[in-house]
Amino acid sequence: MTTSSALSVAETIAIRPGDPLVGTVRVDGSKNAALPLIAASAALGRLVHLGNMPQCQDVRTMLSLLQECGYSVTRAVTNPEEVVIRPVSAAGRPPELPDAARIRASYYLVPALLASHGQARLPWPGGCSVGERGMDLHFRVYEAFGDQVHLDGAGYQVYRAMIRPRSVEIELPFRSRGATLAAMLRAVIDRCPLTLFQPNLSPEVTEIMALLRAAGWGACADEDALDLAPPYGSGSGSLAWEVPGDKVEAVTLACAVAVTRGCAVIKGVRAADVLSAMEALTWLGIPVQAGADTVTVQAIDTQLTGQPLRAIASLAPNGLDADFEPSLMVLALGTPGVHLFADAINPGRHGNLLPQLARLGAVIEPLSATYCRFSGPQRLVGAEVTANDIRTGSTLIIAGLVAEGFTVVKGMAQLRRGHAELPIKLRQLGADITEAAV
Structure with missing residues (x-):
């Protein structure tokens, strides 16, 4: 194990699945x-x-x-x-x-x-x-x-x-x-x-x-x-x-807790800022409660709905924030249904993310450069992957929490552009994340 300060500047990290994530964590400013x-x-x-x-x-x-x-x-x-x-x-x-x-x-x-x-x-x-x-x-x-x-x-x-x-x-x-x-x-x-x-x-x-x-x-x-x-x-x-709390970090943490079937309180985020993502979790059968500046995810012993998720990024008021879509994708990979995902706002994001998820064993069908669909649940297996952008980095970390064996994520400098200490926050909830040799 490395110290928090060492981990926050690591260029490569290794992740191993373990117990469900449990605890309380506070997000950084956005x-x-x-x-x-x-x-x-x-x-x-x-x-x-x-x-x-x-x-x-x-x-x-x-x-x-x-x-x-x-x-x-x-x-x-x-x-x-x-x-x-x-x-x-x-x-x-x-x-x-x-x-x-x-x-x-x-x-x-x-x-x-x-x-x-x-x-x-x-x-x-x-x-x-x-x-x-x-x-x-x-x-x-x-x-x-x-x-x-x-x-x-x-x-x-x-x-x-x-x-x-x-x-x-x-x-x-x-x-x-x-x-x-x-x-x-x-x-x-x-x-x-x-x-x-x-x-x-x-x-x-x-x-x-x-x-x-x-x-x-x-x-x-x-x-x-x-x-x-x-x-x-x-x-x-x-x-x-x-500066308000980081809604993207909050949703990333919420999906990490949900994918491991854990229970956690995420503090420092306005519930209204993450409403569309919380609705997606609820649709899949993950209980979520929101307070004034707190989101609680209770995924232990949950019964998933089996309803397919349509996660379509949108610029419309109350639409799904494009930065929420990648984290929800990993969560949907582990849930029943034929799911449809799209992000036409960032047309190159799927080109970064989908090949890396495929290295972990995910089977995702591209319908176009910005639309894709897949069936769940799927089994992921650890591999070496690369964070080509901020959201790809955080999404691969979530996937590594449930992929069998070790997942090594390279390119963590991309993640630190948007999140200074996301791996550390996940460790606070019990994630097995360590610095890895480059």
Whole structure:
């Protein structure tokens, strides 16, 4: 066995099935919520205290990039989960940011750079290789504000409009979370009223709306439109905000408990943020109870329903979050029925995940690049597999908890981009996970 600190930086881990997972565990702050919250804090142009900041690599990269943009970013000495972001006065050409190519969320920095430098120069974003996720809608957003956009092979440049619009209306062709957040943050730096039709209303978006309301903005939304109205006055006071608990980590842990037929209390996550995944577990016959910030999974001695699961990722309000789909896939592999899974939001994700599950013995029929079906229950056998992206990594760990023999998962640096200590949390629940020789 290795120590927790050693395990958290291991590039390869070995997993062996054992007893059902039992206990209590708390999730970290959400990476997917923290990244836009960091960018929104900079765009507001006032001092913001952000608590419950996750320690995963993508968040560390984002904070470092914000510092390179000239913003003041400090961590509390006694609590590294508390970050203070201070406004800056800058001018001239924006900095070169080669590390922005390491994460997808670097595009959230455009409004902050427009506010501080009048222009943004960024490389094309990176992150998980899960298919084409273009930025055309982002550029359409900036052009709606009068900004100029220039593209080249290395990246893109956005130049802030000389004349600020009195108000902006934008209709999105689909519910893009990235474009919705880009429009909101762009409106913030101009203090411009915004109406956005067909917005994305994911928890990450509604979290930014709540932050803006705390800063004095009018912010409301329904399925048809999102409306922002700037505050009266300068709004120069400081703000304090907590990053919400990681809904993806919570669902990953819930599926790990369920697949081992265990019982655990998962703390620190809002039940509303994981409702679609909890409904899927209940459909399969896994009892789940949700409190204000707690989810309890009671899978010991459960009678599975045998009902086939349709897990179709969706951008619609209350739809299944695409990041929940991979963990639910492993759970469904062990339950009766002919199950249908799909993720057209990340069209390359199945291409990463399905071949790795096949190495563990899973028989999954691809119906297209984004749809697949399979029959359960299936028997998995340990093998060497590779985490090609964050969700593939967490999903393979869940599979390793029930695969016969040893499962060795390589590429754990991908997992740490989104989850700093997921293997450690699973060990706290009794999982047999150790560092393995590369």
